[in-house]
Amino acid sequence: MAHHSSALVRASIIVTAPRPEFCERCEVRHSGVCSALDDADLHILARMASHVSVARGGYILSEGEPARYFFNITSGVAKLYKSLADGRRQITGFLRAGDFVGLAAERLYGFSAEAMEDLTLCRFDRERFGRSLPDLPSLERRLLDIACHELVAAQNQMLLLGRKSATERLATFLLHWAERDQSGCDKPVEAGPVTLRLPMTRADIADYLGLTTETVSRALSGLRRDGLISADAGGHDVVITDRRRLARLAAD
Amino acid sequence: MAHHSSALVRASIIVTAPRPEFCERCEVRHSGVCSALDDADLHILARMASHVSVARGGYILSEGEPARYFFNITSGVAKLYKSLADGRRQITGFLRAGDFVGLAAERLYGFSAEAMEDLTLCRFDRERFGRSLPDLPSLERRLLDIACHELVAAQNQMLLLGRKSATERLATFLLHWAERDQSGCDKPVEAGPVTLRLPMTRADIADYLGLTTETVSRALSGLRRDGLISADAGGHDVVITDRRRLARLAAD
DNA sequence: CGGGACTTTGAGCTTTCTCAACGATGGTGG
């Protein structure tokens, strides 16, 4: 809650009307769902896209709400999570520019989505979107691909949550995040130390890995002590110094 | 492994050529993927379906194999799971007649599927299936629906594995399984005690819930002691005697 | 009726959680 009080955060969701010309110079034009569309098809989609801004800490959508919209993140980072009545939380994923939000929803959203940084998104009315799908077969195929991909990720996460130790979870998480961080840039994949920025707090990591903040902290300290990683004082910049050993620890 | 030695089990996969007339009297004609198709479309699909039998204990597919096929279960129960190198296992789902297998696959299968009872399936060549998809838009839509549904289930399971206690996991599992068991039959939903048959072993339940067999056994004994359930000697037939209290325990 | 696989229960141990204190960081208001 850096820039805003909690009340202001809720108020800071800004929606603007569709502006198809946005798409032409959109940063995620060639990734995510939109990459499946040619310019003509993109125009059909663009006409029903609203542009939404959500400030850090604000909600994109909330568990239990009627699932009216799909979203496509155009900038920033968000977390998705489910909660139990007593406040326990499980983060099911961290999303970034190009990622699609809302596939895993029935009539109501089954999860909440919160902006971890100031966020911009394209918003689609689910109903209109659904009606247009038959006209955009390549889009529908792309959505199926995305859903399958998420399913694979979800199964990996189930293995992690059900069967891996705290240290193994951290190692898996760091490697996975490093991969995502690097994808898109043209560095040699296997070369030397890898630097990554973790935009989330220890509490977020804990809620993602099914641990507590203290255990996350201890496991990271352990990895640091053993020379697998090094980290800055704040703990948000991490360098993987021994990728091989970290990968062996990750256990899959 | 009741009927067969391990070697025989592997050999007991029987494949027969497409027989479109099968579909007309197929038990799952009106559930699962096929329910999305009219008779004409079904015929297109039927022409590329092989019929496969897998004996109890046999593999439908294995983690790491090239993902050549999709499957549709027509009878029996199967388990899907992922393994770590040292043998730890996480079951990601139990599947029954009408369920679709293979969506969550990239070039290679990311999981194994094993028959828990003698099993019959329809098998589709993924490549041919993919080529036919554009001609079967209702099928593609159905697959997207199925994938989204599985995604919702996966997120619920992540919450369970990451944040619920052993007893909460068991309670959730029993209620969930009871629901599946009853769906299709016309019993009043909220009435009295519910009987369910668990076709899996304690070890399977443990691998599904991220626990050990001992903990599963103890948690079930606890539920029995507290009068929420009763079970037969073998432990495979369970009666939910206090659904309300069990639901409260399930915690979501 | 016998044997292998499965289930249950017990005792002790390990990992992770809980509670608590302290330290560091970064944004805010004086």
Next chain:
DNA sequence: CCACCATCGTTGAGAAAGCTCAAAGTCCCG
């Protein structure tokens, strides 16, 4: 510009949940 404060991260000690190891009981099937 600096001191302050809320938030976040680290570390420690003790508690608890679940795991491991072990033994006995049960069931199913031949």
